[in-house]
Amino acid sequence: MAIGGLSAALQVGAREMLEGVAPSLCTDDVPDCKEWAASSACLENPFYTREHCAKSCGVGACARSVKGGRIGGYATMAATRQYATQFYGTRDVADGHFRWDVSMGDYAIEGQKLRGDPWLMLSSLGVGTYLGAEDEQTDKDVTAAILQSLSRGWNVIDTASNYRHGRAERCVGEVFRALHHVKNQGLRRDSIFLSTKAGFISDALRDKLMKESKIVQSDLAQGVNCIHTECIRASLQESLENMGIRTVDLLYLHNAAETYIPAIGRPSFFALLRKAFIELEDLKRQNHIRSYGLATWNCFRTRPGDRLYLSLEEVVELAREVGGRNHGFRYIQLPISLTMDEAWSQSWQTVNGRSASLMEAAAELGVGVFASGPLQEGDLLKAEVNGAIRVPEWPALSTAQVLLQISRSTPYLTATLVGHKTLAHVAQNTEVAFVPPLDNATFHLLMGNLKLEQHA
Template identity: 40%
Template structure:
């Protein structure tokens, strides 16, 4: 799976090269050139009108240089994946494998290996669960808080996702909010066992060629302090995946968590530990070789409403006219080697056009990021951030 042709003319830093592992027979790293912005598909009504809007937004995003696409099996009750399938059917009709960037312009021909597509498994659909229980694939008690980590469920969920997206292989499958749904109910020891078994199912899917990599998508567990009952150590997650892989290199390559002007814990708080050394989540990810995709750059719209008209004086964001653009640029510029892409959902044409325009400007320089985000937080009436690690 090579993406060496991506972005040869990318002079603004919209693409970054990341080393992902190959399979056991090819131990050399797989260099992927991925966009710093990715299209998400979370919000919206589960209807065909929204499907059309999402498909059009995915197509427009890809044609403007976004090659990261994120979804989940439960987003809009499966409609999100179906919409992505429609978009891929349209995008992949081109027959020529050309560089994504052509003389500083984005090419119109797209091939499957140009795209990095991620989905998630974990949250359940009652009709799907009922069928699996009737077929004795899973037991009713495997479902906890509307969530399931049973290996058979993970396997069935991934195959259902592949059918909806009309794909033979998906690049990345996250276990979807497993700690948020099950950690405190199960307890640490039982939860570790559940995660290891779910990872073992994902390893089997990798061997079968249905999944290239896997990870964990989260909301709270990597953003709360170790004293919180919902806290999860990334070092433990990596160890569980290694155990699932038989003690060798695993397919766990990424995590996802929210990062925005309000949610700064990933890079500001030393709440993770690696080899008994305290550090931030992004520092831990770098030490452990895990990539980071971030969600919620606009706070599901709440941040846009709060910040409207208040960020125009922020020096690092003056060139961007819209509030959403400013917030997206901020999230996309989060410094750190593990940082891959900020994921944002957009459907309305004016939002899509405004957001994809950011592809043509450089992210905020790491040396300027702290000042810029503190200027934003001051404008929003928040406390300034002083990283402790």
């Protein structure tokens, strides 16, 4: 097993990702640099490399010499499965870390099996890129942390157009250039599931679209969020440019319900959402995106009758009306944590005339769910919460690891997203993958006991 968990077999079958562009050769004069680049060690040890290597063997400055077009490809069943198999049978992951995600498969026809180019094998932990200062050092740390995570069995990356004012997406772009730059590196674009978000557009993009009379001020909800078709397309193109890629696996509309419903009301929001879905289906046909979804905070965590409440079944039905049976609405994202448990604990959704939890509804409707905020931006690590988390099943896990394990064990979940920027935090968070997630019955029993202790 190579350093960081990548076996030599992972390098077999690597192909060029950048269409029509030959990979650059490392030109650094640092001792051992070329040997590191040839063996992929610079990607498996990015924190060390960035400190000791002037150009970081493709992780940093010399990766920017790759020119001639964007990196092509998207996550596929074959490549994600190949990636996952490098970690099976080793101490690097336990059963349940990699999961077949059926959300990208064509929907079932009654009496037949799923058809088409369907499932992806995704890690139960994904790298989030939300928090951090807007400076060069944070850029370096985020880039290195993503690369380190990829070499440790994480093949899910989540970002957004407004995270750190676009710097997060540019870090992701540097990651993909680094993967391309290092010769014979088995990690590649089609083994990685990448999501980004449109909605909170930059001031510069907003001003440009308004100057071109493509949008007006009233198209923006609360002055900051825009899911007008022109905004969606322009924002996506800006994101693709930031990341230097041709296709994103998943494009979310970012907190659309939370910003638009209070501003324009539910009927007008659904009318706007229909137009947005039509645009997203067109972007899917053009292969700029492979799927779309809603990244949310409150709308799937509130009870029926609440102003912000959304029925997942209604949203899916809208997507079916727009895109047919095999529409592109495949995922949602929302907070799921020890204290934000509505997704599985409350039967506030309705599917086929019966009450269900959001997780049950999503599973029945063929929608994948990504969990955000497992640590609630660190709030759950405070001393008063620590004492309430006592889990005999995981005596060796830290509080942060227990919180991640709780989130990733949520029934029917695709993956839990967590951000990290240091080698130590990547290692600590990756240790969670060594422990099998809970089965559904044990999960509900454990969570019930934790709730009782918290209220005792």
